[in-house]
Amino acid sequence: MATMIDSLVTVPRNQRATVFAIEWERLAQPEARRLRELGFDEGVGVEVLHRARLGSGPIACRIGRMTVALRRTVAAAISVSAND
Amino acid sequence: MIHPPLVALVGNPNAGKSALFNALTGARQKVGNYPGVTVERHSGRLALDDGRPVELVDLPGAYSLDPASADERVTRDVVTGSGRYERRPDALVVVVDAANLDNHLRFALQLIALGLPVIVALNMVDLAERDGLTLDPAVLARELGVPVIPTVAVRKRGLDSLRAALTELVGGSAPAAAVSPEAQAPMPVLQRRARQIAQAAILAETPGRRWGMMLDSVALHPVFGPLLLLALLFVMFQAVFAWSEAPIGWIEDGFAALEAFVSGALPAGFLRSLITDGLIAGVGAVLVFLPQILILFLFILVLEASGYMVRAAFLMDRMMARVGLSGRAFIPLLSSFACAVPGIMATRTIDDERDRLTTILIAPLMTCSARLPVYTIIIGAFIPDRTVAGWIGLQGLVLLGLYVMGILGAFVAALALRRTVTKGASSGFMMEMPKYQWPQWRDVALGLWTRTLIFLKRAGTIIALTTVVLWALLSFPKPPEGSRVSPVDYSVAGRIAGGLEAVVRPIGFNRDIALALIPAMAAREVAVSAIGTVYAIDDPEGAGGQRALGDKLRGRWSLPTALAFLMWFVFAPQCISTIAVTRRETNGWKWPAFMVGYLFAAAYIMAGLTYWLAVAVGL
Numbered sequence: 001m002a003t004m005i006d007s008l009v010t011v012p013r014n015q016r017a018t019v020f021a022i023e024w025e026r027l028a029q030p031e032a033r034r035l036r037e038l039g040f041d042e043g044v045g046v047e048v049l050h051r052a053r054l055g056s057g058p059i060a061c062r063i064g065r066m067t068v069a070l071r072r073t074v075a076a077a078i079s080v081s082a083n084d
Numbered sequence: 085m086i087h088p089p090l091v092a093l094v095g096n097p098n099a100g101k102s103a104l105f106n107a108l109t110g111a112r113q114k115v116g117n118y119p120g121v122t123v124e125r126h127s128g129r130l131a132l133d134d135g136r137p138v139e140l141v142d143l144p145g146a147y148s149l150d151p152a153s154a155d156e157r158v159t160r161d162v163v164t165g166s167g168r169y170e171r172r173p174d175a176l177v178v179v180v181d182a183a184n185l186d187n188h189l190r191f192a193l194q195l196i197a198l199g200l201p202v203i204v205a206l207n208m209v210d211l212a213e214r215d216g217l218t219l220d221p222a223v224l225a226r227e228l229g230v231p232v233i234p235t236v237a238v239r240k241r242g243l244d245s246l247r248a249a250l251t252e253l254v255g256g257s258a259p260a261a262a263v264s265p266e267a268q269a270p271m272p273v274l275q276r277r278a279r280q281i282a283q284a285a286i287l288a289e290t291p292g293r294r295w296g297m298m299l300d301s302v303a304l305h306p307v308f309g310p311l312l313l314l315a316l317l318f319v320m321f322q323a324v325f326a327w328s329e330a331p332i333g334w335i336e337d338g339f340a341a342l343e344a345f346v347s348g349a350l351p352a353g354f355l356r357s358l359i360t361d362g363l364i365a366g367v368g369a370v371l372v373f374l375p376q377i378l379i380l381f382l383f384i385l386v387l388e389a390s391g392y393m394v395r396a397a398f399l400m401d402r403m404m405a406r407v408g409l410s411g412r413a414f415i416p417l418l419s420s421f422a423c424a425v426p427g428i429m430a431t432r433t434i435d436d437e438r439d440r441l442t443t444i445l446i447a448p449l450m451t452c453s454a455r456l457p458v459y460t461i462i463i464g465a466f467i468p469d470r471t472v473a474g475w476i477g478l479q480g481l482v483l484l485g486l487y488v489m490g491i492l493g494a495f496v497a498a499l500a501l502r503r504t505v506t507k508g509a510s511s512g513f514m515m516e517m518p519k520y521q522w523p524q525w526r527d528v529a530l531g532l533w534t535r536t537l538i539f540l541k542r543a544g545t546i547i548a549l550t551t552v553v554l555w556a557l558l559s560f561p562k563p564p565e566g567s568r569v570s571p572v573d574y575s576v577a578g579r580i581a582g583g584l585e586a587v588v589r590p591i592g593f594n595r596d597i598a599l600a601l602i603p604a605m606a607a608r609e610v611a612v613s614a615i616g617t618v619y620a621i622d623d624p625e626g627a628g629g630q631r632a633l634g635d636k637l638r639g640r641w642s643l644p645t646a647l648a649f650l651m652w653f654v655f656a657p658q659c660i661s662t663i664a665v666t667r668r669e670t671n672g673w674k675w676p677a678f679m680v681g682y683l684f685a686a687a688y689i690m691a692g693l694t695y696w697l698a699v700a701v702g703l
Binding site: 028030031033034035036037038039041049050051056057058060062064065066067068069070071073074 | 147148150152183184185186187190215217271272275276279296297300301304305306309394397398401402405411435509512513514515516517
């Protein structure tokens with residue numbers, strides 16, 4: 001069974017997924033640190049709840065038991081694999 | 085003097101720390117500032133079970149010991165005992181959200197490793213249960229190696245156990261060996277450990293949608309979300325005007341009665357004129373706006389306490405990004421509609437320095453409630469009370485136009501600033517969205533009460549003082565008997581205004597306006613009472629009151645002048661408090677000076693354009 005690797009920007013809404021990799025070096029240092037502090041890490045479950053609008057605007061996702069808002073530029077550095 | 089033991093409350097943002105602090109200290113708390121930084125220090129007394137007092141301090145929320153903002157730096161420095169802001173606490177109460185252990189335990193682990201005596205308050209256990217989460221505090225206590233007390237701060241549950249645990253802890257065992265923050269395990273390791281402990285402590289977890297997520301599916305919906313926000317803002321501004329009518333009437337009646345009483349009790353002359361025309365009229369003209377300010381703050385406090393404000397920031401991020409800001413700037417800017425001072429203070433939550441500075445510099449462009457007195461009186465006097473397109477009131481439309489003008493001005497200013505003085509890469513927008521909760525009415529009431537005090541202090545000091553000084557400058561020296569020069573022109577203020585008039589004449593302002601602009605530097609709303617004072621002294625036989633003032637204005641100002649005057653107040657930075665708070669928040673005079681300069685330039689140009697345009701089209 002092949003696992004689909006997707007970015008947090010394109011993964012379908014309400015699809016439960018697992019963080020596969022985060023390209024930390026693409027992020028500014030304070031951004032990377034804040035992302036870690038909010039619990040983002042390889043292997044963590046994540047689910048996109050809302051996108052402000054198609055094309056641009058921030059994304060709201062659920063990580064652990066928290067809802068976190070982040071911009072697409074950051075989300076693009078996070079790749080996820082869909083859980084089935 | 086021997087200090088009582090110091091106990092610090094620490095934890096993540098949204099852990100319910102402040103609610104726990106309020107519940108433990110009640111009304112016995114002090115709000116101050118940490119030396120040298122613009123971070124508020126909340127402290128209070130707490131009596132332990134054996135009668136010993138301890139000082140409880142509520143540290144700013146932080147995600148880790150690696151600070152990203154001034155607030156977090158204070159927290160780090162206090163708990164690590166750098167001694168810069170505070171003596172080192174004798175014990176820590178680490179507050180964690182029971183429903184968000186994965187995340188909050190990581191910071192708790194860092195704090196426990198510091199070696200101070202620690203109690204963990206497992207807060208908001210009721211909300212965790214509502215979400216289908218059953219936890220075992222005993223497992224947590226075993227894994228963390230410190231006492232764990234379940235609490236529900238807002239319902240005052242678990243406080244007795246917490247106090248009992250503190251009684252045992254404070255002055256008990258010597259602190260364990262400390263691990264400095266640098267020597268601690270790296271974040272990913274701590275995070276994994278936190279997740280393991282959280283998993284071990286969870287007895288049962290029923291999956292399923294939480295009601296907060298259902299609310300979010302509307303509040304953050306691409307279409308309904310912005311509509312809901314718009315509707316909320318509409319209701320808010322409607323309420324500001326509709327609900328305030330009655331209380332404003334009471335205040336006006338009260339001051340009229342006071343004025344009548346004083347007039348009757350004192351003989352006509354110098355003292356009576358000072359008290360009635362100067363003091364009572366001046367303070368009264370400003371105090372009538374207290375209801376509107378409080379209603380606006382009521383909405384803002386409730387939106388904030390309920391957790392909705394961050395959702396609004398989420399929806400606004402896209403728009404704010406276009407002018408180089410982030411959604412975070414929305415909250416301070418919305419507060420600035422009530423008053424720029426708390427708005428500018430609220431920018432502290434913006435991590436990025438340039439973002440924060442830009443937000444501070446444009447905050448005075450949001451139409452604050454102090455402009456309302458000016459707008460209301462001018463619109464009432466010059467804009468006919470009729471409807472356009474059948475149902476839209478023309479007066480309301482003009483008022484709305486002034487609000488929109490301020491917002492547009494702010495956006496243009498932000499764009500320009502982000503390309504010049506606050507140039508730099510745009511910062512991101514990354515925020516935890518707090519859980520929805522019912523606002524604690526006690527906390528909201530406390531917030532409103534604080535605002536009322538600040539406002540009354542302002543009305544009572546700055547405004548009363550400037551009004552009285554203006555009255556004096558306007559009244560002396562008296563023209564000689566039989567002189568044809570009016571009393572105002574002959575007075576000190578009249579002569580100063582004569583000079584200023586030359587500067588503002590090109591944009592359509594007359595001597596009376598020049599006169600009113602000087603004291604209005606202290607606070608915009610003074611302009612109204614200042615004009616009132618000018619005309620009262622010029623024409624002592626005339627009737628007083630707002631309606632009469634409107635009639636006098638119509639007789640002396642042209643419509644283009646009135647419109648230019650309105651436009652001036654959209655931009656002009658006429659508020660000492662705003663300038664002072666900007667100086668404090670930016671640590672120097674450079675930025676307030678810049679702000680005053682660019683806003684006055686904008687005011688002059690925009691008022692001028694309005695005047696010339698209005699004259700050109702024959703208004």
